[in-house]
Amino acid sequence: MKKELRKLSAIFMTVGLALAGTIACAQPYGPGVTDKVIKIGNINPYSGPASSYSSYGKSQAAYFKKVNDEGGINGRMIEFISLDDNYQPPKTLEQARRLVEQDKVLLIFAPLGTPTNSAIHKYMNQRKVPQLFVQTGASKWGDPKNFPWTMGWQPNYHSEGKIYAQAILQNQPKGKIAILYQNDDYGKDYITGIEEGLGDKKNMIVARESYEVSDPTIDSQIVKLRASGADVFLNITIPKFAAQAIKKMAELNWKPTHYLNQVSSSVGSTLIPAGLENSVGLITTSFIKDPSDPQWKDDKAFLEYQAWFKKYMPNADQNDGFYIQGYTNAQTLEYVLKQAGNDLTRENVMKQAANIKDLKLPLLLPGINVQTGPDDFYPIERMQLARFDGKAWRLFGKIYGD
Numbered sequence: 001m002k003k004e005l006r007k008l009s010a011i012f013m014t015v016g017l018a019l020a021g022t023i024a025c026a027q028p029y030g031p032g033v034t035d036k037v038i039k040i041g042n043i044n045p046y047s048g049p050a051s052s053y054s055s056y057g058k059s060q061a062a063y064f065k066k067v068n069d070e071g072g073i074n075g076r077m078i079e080f081i082s083l084d085d086n087y088q089p090p091k092t093l094e095q096a097r098r099l100v101e102q103d104k105v106l107l108i109f110a111p112l113g114t115p116t117n118s119a120i121h122k123y124m125n126q127r128k129v130p131q132l133f134v135q136t137g138a139s140k141w142g143d144p145k146n147f148p149w150t151m152g153w154q155p156n157y158h159s160e161g162k163i164y165a166q167a168i169l170q171n172q173p174k175g176k177i178a179i180l181y182q183n184d185d186y187g188k189d190y191i192t193g194i195e196e197g198l199g200d201k202k203n204m205i206v207a208r209e210s211y212e213v214s215d216p217t218i219d220s221q222i223v224k225l226r227a228s229g230a231d232v233f234l235n236i237t238i239p240k241f242a243a244q245a246i247k248k249m250a251e252l253n254w255k256p257t258h259y260l261n262q263v264s265s266s267v268g269s270t271l272i273p274a275g276l277e278n279s280v281g282l283i284t285t286s287f288i289k290d291p292s293d294p295q296w297k298d299d300k301a302f303l304e305y306q307a308w309f310k311k312y313m314p315n316a317d318q319n320d321g322f323y324i325q326g327y328t329n330a331q332t333l334e335y336v337l338k339q340a341g342n343d344l345t346r347e348n349v350m351k352q353a354a355n356i357k358d359l360k361l362p363l364l365l366p367g368i369n370v371q372t373g374p375d376d377f378y379p380i381e382r383m384q385l386a387r388f389d390g391k392a393w394r395l396f397g398k399i400y401g402d
Contacts, residue, residue, distance in 0.1 A: 030345040032079075032106035038072075038337065038344065039079045040064070041099035043111040048086035049213050052239040052269035052322070053112050056135055057082045059326035060110060062312040063334075073337045081105060087213065089119035096120040100129050107349060110135040110153065110329050114186035115213070117141070117150075125149045130350050132336075133329055133379070137263065138189050142377040144354070149346075151353055151377045153329050155262070155401065157186065160285050161193025163383060163400045164259045167283070168232055169201060172257060176206045178230030180221055180245060182237060183210035190236045190261060206230055211241060222248040235260045239270040246274035246282075260284045262383070267292045268320030271388065280390045285383040285400075288325055289363050291318050292392040301362030328363045332370060332379065335359060367399045 032039030044057030064078040072078065081103055085092040092111070099105045107130035111117055114136045121140070124131040125147050133153035134141045137160065141152030168175055179194070181187030187210065195202050207228035209221035218241050225233065226249070233256040235245050242264035249258070258281065264270045265284040289296045296302040305327065309318055316323060337344070339352040356379065359370035368382040382401035386393040 028343050028345050028348075030106050030347075030349075031104040033076070033344040036076055037079050038076045039081065039103065039105045040333075041096075041103060041105035041108040042080060042082040043085050043092055043095050043099070043108065043116070044082055045087035045112060045116075046084035048088065049240050050087035050113060050238050052266070053087075053135075055266075055269065055316075055320050055322035056110065056112055056326035056329070058316070059313065059323040060330045063308075063327050063330035065312055066308060067334060073334060074341060085116055087113055087116060089115050092116040092119045093123060096123060100124075100127055106130075106344065107132050107346065109133060109333055110326070112136065114138045114189075115184045118185060121147060121150060128346060130346055130353070132349070132353055133332055135326075135329065136186065138185050140185065140189075144375060144377050149350060151350075151372070151379070153332065153379050154325070155285070155287055155380050155383050156378060157189040157261070158193035158196075159381065159401060160262060160383060161190040161195075162197035163285055163385070164234060165194045165197025166400070167259075167385060167397075168204070168257075169198065172232055173201075175204060175232040175257070176228070176230040177204050177232045177234060178225040178228050178256070179205060179208040179234045180218060180225060180237060180241075181208065181210055181234075182241075183212055187236050190234075194234065204232075211237070213238075215241075218244055219248050222252065222254075226252055226254040231256045233258045235264070237261070237264060239264045239266065239273075242270045243274040246271075246278050250275065250278040258282050262286065265290075265386075265393065266319075266321040267388075267393070268317040269322060272319070276390055279388050282388040284386055284388075284393065286386045286393060286395060287365055287368050287380055287383050288321070288328060289365060290321055290386070290393045291324055292321070293394065294392060295395075305363060324363055328361050331361050331363075332356075332359070365395070365399075 046054045061080050064080045068077045083095040085095050110133050112135040131150040137154050137157040139156045139158040207225050211218045260282045262285045271279040336352045340348050354372050354374050356372045370379045372379050382399050384399050385397045386395045
């Protein structure tokens with residue numbers, strides 16, 4: 001009897017040690033992660049009124065193809081699942097549910113658009129799934145206290161609006177300002193920043209007109225704004241409507257100082273459709289090396305980007321600046337996932353995303369970096385003004401921001 005008990009004891013000890021070893025060796029993975037794969041979700045407008053932004057998703061998919069070709073991240077391949085939402089908020093929520101509940105992704109990376117991200121903001125935080133490096137500059141994406149699972153990436157619209165106001169006060173202190181803006185959080189965020197930047201000079205704004213994403217054109221708004229007598233124009237629109245505004249202003253021979261928000265500054269997506277000759281003199285902000293700017297032609301990082309572009313996106317328009325932004329945003333996620341190591345839980349991914357110290361990505365402008373903290377969910381906060389000369393955006397002035 002004693003011999004049998006000793007045998008059973010030895011068996012239990014062996015099993016116990018085996019289980020302990022298994023537990024000790026087990027890695028803390030979240031949904032969408034195995035020893036070989038990291039599953040990443042993405043939502044982009046591949047169709048609809050904002051389809052010019054599809055360049056972001058295409059370049060991110062191509063960048064992760066490069067990452068996989070080079071062995072993946074910490075030995076794991078990236079499975080990038082990018083879905084179309086037509087820039088329609090209800091569709092965005094539907095796609096987010098699919099990615100989280102059916103595809104079971106680790107996170108949703110760089111979903112595009114302010115109204116569309118707003119539609120999934122609460123859902124992502126209730127489910128505790130990272131809504132990471134959102135491809136929109138609304139200031140609401142930097143609220144870790146109330147929305148700890150959502151983080152922006154690009155400079156926020158509020159700060160950009162303040163920069164335009166500062167430039168106007170410096171160069172045209174007696175100017176009359178007209179504003180065209182999208183009637184949602186995206187457009188209103190800019191308005192708030194512009195008004196804050198103008199301070200007690202807000203009465204310089206003599207006219208403002210809004211539009212809905214569903215509007216076919218904004219021609220009537222431009223006619224009204226021209227009639228205001230404004231000599232400064234702030235164009236707060238997505239590429240489709242930005243191009244329409246530029247063309248209509250040329251038809252009307254209206255030539256105010258024209259500030260174009262950064263999210264529509266792509267030469268390929270906005271200025272070529274508007275007519276390069278009509279775009280001369282436009283002013284925007286920039287935080288990334290623009291592919292149209294010849295000053296980067298011998299830049300090592302830009303040459304590497306061109307080589308990647310030729311290999312992975314051979315039929316795409318290299319003048320489309322949205323590709324280079326998607327590429328750089330993907331590099332930011334790559335950095336975070338590498339830092340997370342084998343602790344690929346949703347919690348640790350957010351912890352690493354909120355602990356980026358002075359990351360200098362090669363295609364950001366000199367003097368601009370990525371930096372976050374537990375209470376700082378605005379990764380990129382510096383910008384520089386640029387003016388279009390008919391061929392390229394030319395940087396000028398100082399670096400603005402923190």
